[in-house]
Amino acid sequence: MMDQAQKLRQIIDNLKVRDAVALDNPVGVKEKNAKVITVTSGKGGVGKTNFTINLAIALSELGQRVTILDADFGLANVDILLGIVPKYTLVDVLYNRRNILEALTDGPKNIKFMSGGSGVEELVKLDGTQLEKFVNNISLLDKLSDVILIDTGAGLSDSVMSFVMAADEVFLVTTPEPTSITDAYALIKMVSNRDNNKIIKVVVNRAENANEAKDILNRLSIVAEKFLAMKLYPLGFVPQDESVIKAVKMQQPFSLSFPKSDAAKQIKEISRRLMEGNADITNRQESGIKGFVRRLVNLMNA
Template sequence: MKDQAENLRRRLEARQNQSMARTISVLSGKGGVGKSNFSLNFSIALSQRGKRVLLFDMDIGMGNIDILIGGQSPCSIIDFFENDYSLNDIITTGPGNISIITGGTGLKNLFAFDEDSYTRFNEEFSLLLANYDYILFDMGAGITQDSMKFLLCVDEWVVITTPEPTSIMDAYSTIKYIHSVNKEIPLFLVCNRVFTSKDGKKTINRLQNALMKFLGLETVALGFLPDDRTVSKSVSKQMPFILFDSEADVSKAILDIASRYANHSFGEELTLQKSGFLRNMKRYFLGK
């Protein structure tokens, strides 16, 4: 009874809290573009701005977050579904004072909710929405039926590409697909591994122009990251590059991206809607 009363109190407090976390899915058309490294360092950059950040590794069975930080979390999302852990139980403190939920291995059908599991997840996730400013989901490469449902629940998408033509085409195909299902979710673009700022601007402009011409889709250019040797060195040391060398060009670039994002300094008109993650989950997972 004591535990039930405590859980009820926490839920009521969460509902009274008007400031709910923004939910962001970070995705790419294919693997190998630096998506997880971006998610990790972007999370830390937001944390350095005084934001409360939870990074959720959604690349189940293939997650890289543990590897990038040189550790292995004792619990993962698997424990929530299979061992009756709470979401709060599986959160670990990561570098740069961010919170992390790792993906683990062995779960094939992520978020195949029935009514009971949905209710449990809904109640516990509502607490996380009240306790954080941003919740980032580092998605697996490509799109599955389950991940598509989840992508439709979040408030914003960040798509990572590189200047390589195949990467641009994969990003375009991914955006085309998700846009065909939902045309309302704001979409941000980040170009990784650029050799010059001119290359970065050219790549993003090329993708934006194609999206506008063929889909009528307006996107926000969030920024680009240089092809900096600091990244490979930091990965070898299993340390986020923003902490490995805060003066490196790539670290300054991720801080600039985080600043522009947090301040909504996009240069374009963009209306961010109130967070609707839980409402969308009910719609897409339960059909209600």
């Protein structure tokens, strides 16, 4: 009976995957890959995960299908900030215990997220056949998502840098604190040593006002261009806001709990700017999550 039950579950899983692909890829419609964006920071405690979640919600409200991959394997926080406990993680997908649809957890406003667990450490242990199977499995995210936001760990570890270099582009979160700005510059410098054409968009979190944020963005841009020959792109800012602290305690995104707050307004402004001024989100031609995973594994094995 157990064998029959397992076979039945496998058949149902395959049907789910097939139906999901069919729904998102009607006959005659050109297939598109998701835009893979790594959200990172030079140090911890800058509000990176909170920014990621609320940006995902804002993009979803503008019609984008958004998936978050929590790749902070030491201290995963997406589920905590959302107050949702995922049943499965990336590790379950790696070892074919669950398909990608089962590992995805529904979040607010139609966003989806997946906890990485200890996935990166396990990913590099896969042999060629296992890796190919995993890549084919996770590539379903390209059919289900327009944007995939990868929330990395903080700091300058090899693991974080691999995620940064494998992504289509990078959103770098800093705060006005001198240590945060210094660490952000250190990350930019490490990226420039590998590829100074990498697209890095900088957001200042917890800024006192627009002028302070603008000053920080300008200073970082000038220094990066002068000493690293690297162009940075200002993404915007999120102001210091008591609503954010209250929402964290409630385990709810501040853009939903306090939609009229200054922080929520700025997140929506950033998402609008990304959609209006950034053709690479709406007309993407990148290699999606499939290409991202291949690059990531190559970087981690280098």
